[in-house]
Amino acid sequence: MNKKKFYKILIVVILIAPMLFLGFRYVTRIRNVFDEIYYDLNVYNNWFHGRTFSHSLPQIEGFDYWPWDMGGEAADGFYSIRYLIHENQNLSIVFHLDKEELEFNFRIDFPETNERIHMNYLYSLSSKVLLRRSIRIFSSLYRDDDFPTQIINEDDIQDFLERHYLTMEELQHLYHWFLFDRILVDWFDISTRFSSNHLGRFTFIDETN
Numbered sequence: 001m002n003k004k005k006f007y008k009i010l011i012v013v014i015l016i017a018p019m020l021f022l023g024f025r026y027v028t029r030i031r032n033v034f035d036e037i038y039y040d041l042n043v044y045n046n047w048f049h050g051r052t053f054s055h056s057l058p059q060i061e062g063f064d065y066w067p068w069d070m071g072g073e074a075a076d077g078f079y080s081i082r083y084l085i086h087e088n089q090n091l092s093i094v095f096h097l098d099k100e101e102l103e104f105n106f107r108i109d110f111p112e113t114n115e116r117i118h119m120n121y122l123y124s125l126s127s128k129v130l131l132r133r134s135i136r137i138f139s140s141l142y143r144d145d146d147f148p149t150q151i152i153n154e155d156d157i158q159d160f161l162e163r164h165y166l167t168m169e170e171l172q173h174l175y176h177w178f179l180f181d182r183i184l185v186d187w188f189d190i191s192t193r194f195s196s197n198h199l200g201r202f203t204f205i206d207e208t209n
Helices: 003-029 033-041 154-163 168-188
Strands: 060-066 074-079 089-096 101-110 115-124 129-132 136-139 203-206
Touching: 033 101, 033 168, 089 168, 101 168, 115 168
Parallel strands: 129 203
Antiparallel strands: 060 074, 074 089, 089 101, 101 115, 115 129, 115 136
């Protein structure tokens, strides 16, 4: 083999090797749909413009990036209201980049009574655990001289539900809906590696039971 041909092959290998390495890392570190969402939406572009976030999910209006000097490196993206059931709902995806965690938040606000329902899933990339946290209800949200107060007493929770014509079963249905029937179904429209019948390998912990 002459030197000219050898150098051509060497240049090709040098160009292809990083792409093969990155492709291998991408495939091996993605074990489930939540890994895929984290790595596909969280786009590293540090050479040119710093960290950026993909807008491949058309339902998300855009991402707000929070650098380290604001208490932790994170970014959140909010669903457009037209993809939700009611205008008092709020749905967001949060990347905790310093912790490598992915958070899915769903809120129902009641501004006329200064109250809110908060539902939250937290996924850890290191442990491959999806945690569904307990439903939380808050009061005193919009007062300048007061902090939000979580309603804990069972009688107060029941009173809250009755005043807003809700049941805990309806809230549990919404809890499942916003992640598995809204965010993930939207994701499967642009990604075919996983599906509703194949979410991948992870551990699910439910604190609502």
